[in-house]
Amino acid sequence: ETGVTQTPRHLVMGMTNKKSLKCEQHLGHNAMYWYKQSAKKPLELMFVYSLEERVENNSVPSRFSPECPNSSHLFLHLHTLQPEDSALYLCASSQDRNGEKLFFGSGTQLSVL
Amino acid sequence: GQQLNQSPQSMFIQEGEDVSMNCTSSSIFNTWLWYKQDPGEGPVLLIALYKAGELTSNGRLTAQFGITRKDSFLNISASIPSDVGIYFCAGHYPGAGSYQLTFGKGTKLSVIP
Numbered sequence: 001e002t003g004v005t006q007t008p009r010h011l012v013m014g015m016t017n018k019k020s021l022k023c024e025q026h027l028g029h030n031a032m033y034w035y036k037q038s039a040k041k042p043l044e045l046m047f048v049y050s051l052e053e054r055v056e057n058n059s060v061p062s063r064f065s066p067e068c069p070n071s072s073h074l075f076l077h078l079h080t081l082q083p084e085d086s087a088l089y090l091c092a093s094s095q096d097r098n099g100e101k102l103f104f105g106s107g108t109q110l111s112v113l
Numbered sequence: 114g115q116q117l118n119q120s121p122q123s124m125f126i127q128e129g130e131d132v133s134m135n136c137t138s139s140s141i142f143n144t145w146l147w148y149k150q151d152p153g154e155g156p157v158l159l160i161a162l163y164k165a166g167e168l169t170s171n172g173r174l175t176a177q178f179g180i181t182r183k184d185s186f187l188n189i190s191a192s193i194p195s196d197v198g199i200y201f202c203a204g205h206y207p208g209a210g211s212y213q214l215t216f217g218k219g220t221k222l223s224v225i226p
Contacts (some may be wrong), residue, residue, distance in 0.1 A: 033212070040218060042116075042117070042205075048212045081149075097210070098144070099212030101158055101161060105155050106154050
């Protein structure tokens with residue numbers, strides 16, 4: 001139990017579908033993150049929400065839309081995805097501002113058909 | 114952005130053997146971290162390093178922050194089957210934005226009983 005819970009664990013969707021990934025942290029941390037993990041590539045930071053700011057990777061396509069209603073919950077809304085978006089999507093949280101000591105969830109394995 | 118090169122990409126070892134892996138960059142880093150990802154789970158932080166030359170242990174794991182600040186090493190002594198997984202190095206370099214952590218592609222470790 002890492003204190004960061006992600007649902008669903010697996011998701012298969014068509015390119016015209018709309019779905020959302022959910023993340024909840026029970027650690028009292030101030031920052032939450034979405035990372036993308038693709039085979040044979042480094043983890044890629046997509047979005048960060050903290051008390052002070054929202055940070056986004058400018059290379060992330062607009063078909064990914066984050067939402068952070070409070071410091072414990074984070075969503076990633078998906079629409080009109082492409083097959084190359086198939087990957088493991090990891091949520092993480094941290095207490096520090098450098099995003100170094102990350103606590104990850106188990107991830108959502110996404111397949112886009 | 115900066116890149117981190119991890120080697121080896123994968124390794125097979127006998128149970129009881131010691132393991133060494135490393136991570137290098139062409140630029141200096143202020144922080145080095147080592148994470149482990151078990152199959153089907155998110156990465157878990159093993160060791161964090163903050164000063165050049167620093168040597169830190171966590172049980173059978175020992176990591177070092179290279180003197181040049183351009184590399185880091187992770188050693189595992191007397192490997193056991195539960196050491197199986199992917200080990201990622203990560204770091205924070207000068208000039209990187211807040212929360213911007215750079216990850217390597219990982220070293221996949223297999224332990225033969």
